[in-house]
Amino acid sequence: MASPAPRRTKFILDEDRIPRAWYNIVSDLLANGIQPFPPLHPGTGQPIGPADLAPLFPMALIMQEVATDRDIEIPDPIRDAYQLYRPAPVFRAHRLEAALDTPAHIYYKYEGVSAGGSHKPNTAIPQAWFNKQEGVKRLATETGAGQWGSSLALAGALFGLEVKVYQVRASYDQKPYRRMLMETYGASVVPSPSNTTNYGRKVLAETPDSPGSLGMAISEAVEDAASRDDTKYALGSVLNHVLLHQTVIGIESIEQMAMAGEEPDVIIACAGGGSNFAGMAFPWVGRQLRGEGRYRIIAAEPAAAPSLTRGVYAYDFGDTGMMTPLVKMHTLGSGFIPEAIHAGGLRYHGMAPLVSLLKDQGLIDAQSVHQRASFEVGIQFARTEGILPAPESTHAIKVAVDEALDAKARGEKRVILFNLSGHGHFDLSSYEKYLQGGLEDFEYPADKVAAALAGLPKVG
């Protein structure tokens, strides 16, 4: 018989190793004297309390939003649904390393194994379950390219909740496959701006051919939820409880790197609203805050929507319609609409408040990446590792490859861990556009950024 397989490629945990608690970084921040900024009521400028959020969210999620305990227990029915795809594997990228001829060791956590094809079900499942427990019948949400919408549609199907999705019109028109997936899971999908909300009708009256934006779609979904007793709102990123749910990624990866017998020097994830970045990074930042390790932790964001690297750290609205509470975050202004030329997700105007706080405190770094360079390494990754990455995830690959090439130039061993947040099966038209030379790079111009920032609300 053959000799043993020459090298280990996957680090897989048994399903009884699905974390029993989410990791709440607020606990370790407070222990280090770092105080998160509260959300403010847009009318009064005063901190909002749980009751202010009750029209939109079930109380269990509101309590997670303000929790200060380090470990938040994951109920068994949620762990049971996580078992459909978790724990997610960590891969050693032997073939990519060989192609780069680098001494670096490259590892990636692969969240595309979920039925939604990305990390998004990590929070869609608990959000649906906690809503169901409190008698909610219907969830309203927004989605861009559709990773979040299809994940919430799946979670709704698993727990018997109706799901209404407001999808950014540009994606609705150009990428029909994710809409079809949402509908196959039983969700109802309309393009945003739509004529089913007051806010949508207002936008359409002013701009009938509006391509929509995430900020607009959030306004519509919030209005839908606020106006119906049987309906709550679900958000796929930004909020504390969403980031909390994603920490299963990083918690598992700590155990898997121990299986691999290596400690990462650099940890990388792409960042749009910040949830997959937080999911990977927070448990590692927590180790750092507790003095258990030292890491360089990098958020990879697109040059076309560079909130962490070009925005300001200020109180701003989460949506375009100015209906949400004000949160302190790195923002490009709530009126920001990324250029249509930008192919992937990661189009949100702001960054999650907790991620923004870590950046402001110097606990993490950020780099902006152009999309052509991202697609280039995305294709190299597909041809070596097999998996076709989501365009969003290619931003993280680009930073990882740059790190690996830097290690090669310096002749250093370096252990790199990045989060491959999803697959690109529904994004092939963007790959085709890249291969045909039709994708251009776009750096959001300084004057536009300045104008957007000048319009920030005067509070906080």
Add this chain to the structure above:
Amino acid sequence: MASPAPRRTKFILDEDRIPRAWYNIVSDLLANGIQPFPPLHPGTGQPIGPADLAPLFPMALIMQEVATDRDIEIPDPIRDAYQLYRPAPVFRAHRLEAALDTPAHIYYKYEGVSAGGSHKPNTAIPQAWFNKQEGVKRLATETGAGQWGSSLALAGALFGLEVKVYQVRASYDQKPYRRMLMETYGASVVPSPSNTTNYGRKVLAETPDSPGSLGMAISEAVEDAASRDDTKYALGSVLNHVLLHQTVIGIESIEQMAMAGEEPDVIIACAGGGSNFAGMAFPWVGRQLRGEGRYRIIAAEPAAAPSLTRGVYAYDFGDTGMMTPLVKMHTLGSGFIPEAIHAGGLRYHGMAPLVSLLKDQGLIDAQSVHQRASFEVGIQFARTEGILPAPESTHAIKVAVDEALDAKARGEKRVILFNLSGHGHFDLSSYEKYLQGGLEDFEYPADKVAAALAGLPKVG
């Protein structure tokens, strides 16, 4: 902390449990006095030898085609590439069982975890590697919906071989995402019939708007390979060596069912050319041939292309252009073209000779399934288990669900194992058509079958 997760969902093997040898069922057939029929030369009617196949295949694969050893060693570089996605998980379908309210236990082996999204890389990888070992620079092949073409494109990228794919025109035009995937992996794709082969030009001269068929595309790829010194041909199903490579599915599943502590009563896989069916079934048939177990083993085929249930067992060509050797198989005639209304794969006119032999010997059963019923259970599966199944795989789900409901009606416990051969991410337009009521059932008419069979070659 929470109590342990309430039930086990996944049975996952560590990567050192990737099989070290493929299982060659010919060995156990011969031991039971069952002799496979040799392929015949279409001109002489005499059995062909290895030299006859040498223009099309590397010698290592030809020797596998005629091997009689029970275990065929898997070389380490192939096991290393298998590690990118194998071993594939076995799932217990707890949520589907609950939805059906059945006492049956339903298990499925999920082959959609591969980068190609189906079982096809199990043979694409060894085919590319063995060709590379013998100095081949370029592979030509055919594909329908594109599962096979994208898998060979991936394998070509992994081992540095050029890949040329002749894709059935109907699929090329209607389902562009798999073409884009093949091109992202670096393959060159043309619609078949094409004007790049003599056979393609002949078809186009007669029928300029021909939608193509797998049989036609095989003729084009065979002609391409036979006419170029640097090129060999690769087939994604039907041949003995292809079925052999797929047996990793069944070998792993035997170990995984032992992990689950259950012995299956019924084993099910869908069947077009027969490779995923063989991959799942042969190792279990082998146990039966050796007196180690008793199972009902069912091939699920579409009513629109019912070779096992409606064809005859006779010598026929593998392609439409009558260039291939004659093989004894269940066939609808090499001129068979399934109706365009049939949405999924499983469109081939014949069935793999080894699968046909088992059917003829009564060692396996077959059932034909209509596509609307298949999509219906496919959607139920997606909404309960999360995974969106390939339309092909829904045929197996349909038979599994029927078995589970029969067990319920009889009040019997029954252990059902089926192969979920791939995901349906690139087939969402078919799901949408079904949801919009646009899919019809089609039973291939008796007179057409009879006419096709009347044209069978007069040999054997």
